Amino acid sequence: MKKIMLLGIALLLAAGTLARAEENPVPRIAWYGNLADGLAEAERSGRPILLISGAPACLGVPGVW
Amino acid sequence: MQGNIRSFLVNDQVVKASRSFVCIRLLTYENEQEYEFMERLLRVQSGTLPNTVFCLLAPDGKTKLTRSGRGPSFAYSNASALASGMKQVADKYPMAHENALSDTRLPRVHKVDVALNTAACDNRPLVVTVAGDRDELAKVDSTLLRLAWSEQFAGQFVFGSTTKRKDLRPLAGANETSAILIVEPGTYGVSGTVMAQLDTGASGEEIQQALAGALKDFTPQVKSHNAHIQTGYNLGIEWETVIPESDPQSVRAREAFKARQQRRQ
Secondary structure, three states, X not given: OHHHHHHHHHHHHHHHHHOOOOXXXXXXXXXXXXXXXXXXXXXXXXXXXXXXXXXOEEOOEEOOO | OOHHHHHHHOOHHHHHHHOXXXXXXXXXXXXXXXXXXXXXXXXXXXXXXXXOEEEEEOOOOOOEOOOXXXXXXXXXOOHHHHHHHHHHHHHOOOXXXXXXXXXXXXXXXXXXXXXXXXXXXXXXXXXXXXXXXXXXXXXXXXXXXXXXXXXXXXXXOEEEEEOOHHHHOOEEOOOOOEEEEEEEEOOOOOOEEEEEEEEOOOOHHHHHHHHHHHHHHOOOOOXXXXXXXXXXXXXXXXXXXXXXXXXXXXXXXXXXXXXXXHHHO
C-alpha cells in the first residue's frame, strides 16, 4: 500500500514537471491554415512555400495529429 | 501528423529556415479545393489522396522545388538536410529573407471548429477574431497582424476568425462583445475555455499583454497518443471530416481499431 502511494506521488510529481507552462516558448513554425491566404502571401512577398498537410485526427479521434 | 514528420518540423534549424518561407499547413480532408490542389500536386488518382502531404513550391504556388510525397523524408534524409535544402531554396529568391515575418494576413485556419481542433493537435493556444461582418473583421485582424508576425509570437498561436457568433459556442466564457478571444483548447479540440478576451478598440499594448499572459499561463497537455485515442473512442468523440478519408492505410487502420473495440465490448 505504501509503495502504491509513493508511486502515485512520484507520478503526480512527474506529471507536474512535464505539464507546465513554457517560461520561454520554443520557436515554432508559423503556419497558414488555408491555401488561398498562403498562396496570396507567397505571391506578394516572393517567398517560396513550405507545404504540409495532415488530418487533425487519428483513427477518427480529434485532438492529435 | 506522423511522428517522423513532426520530428522534421520541430527541428530548430528547420524553424529558423521557415521564416524565409510562407509555411502552409492544410487539413487534409477539410476543404474540397485544397484536397484537389494536393491531388494535382501528388499526381494521384482522384479520391485517393493520402492523409499527409509535403512539398516545397516556388512563390507562384505551382512550380515544385522538391519531390512531393507523404512527408519531408520523400525528399530529405533528415531534419538537418531539410533545413539546408530550405536555405538553399530561399537563397535563390531575392525577397525571401528580406520579407521574413512581413506578412499582411493572419495565418488562420478557415473555420473556428477546425482551428480549435488544430490548436488541440498542436497543443497551442487559439486566437479567435470575431466581428459582425467582413469589413469589421478585417479591422480587428489588422490590430493583431504586427503582433502575430513578431518574433515573440510567430508560431505560438493557432488563429481562427468568424463573422458568426454561433461559431463561438464551443468556447466556454466567451462574451457577447469580445472581438479577440484567446482560448485554451480542450484535450480533444471539440471545446475550449477562454483565457482572455478583448473588445474592439483594444490597444496594441493591451493585445500584446493579453497574448504574453496567455502564453505564460498556457500549459501544454501531456498526451499519450494511444491513450488519447482509446479514451476518445470510449467517450464517443469522433471527428467527421468534410471529405471522406481516402488514405487506404488510414481507412484500414481505423476499421481494424473499431473492430477490435467492438469485440472487447
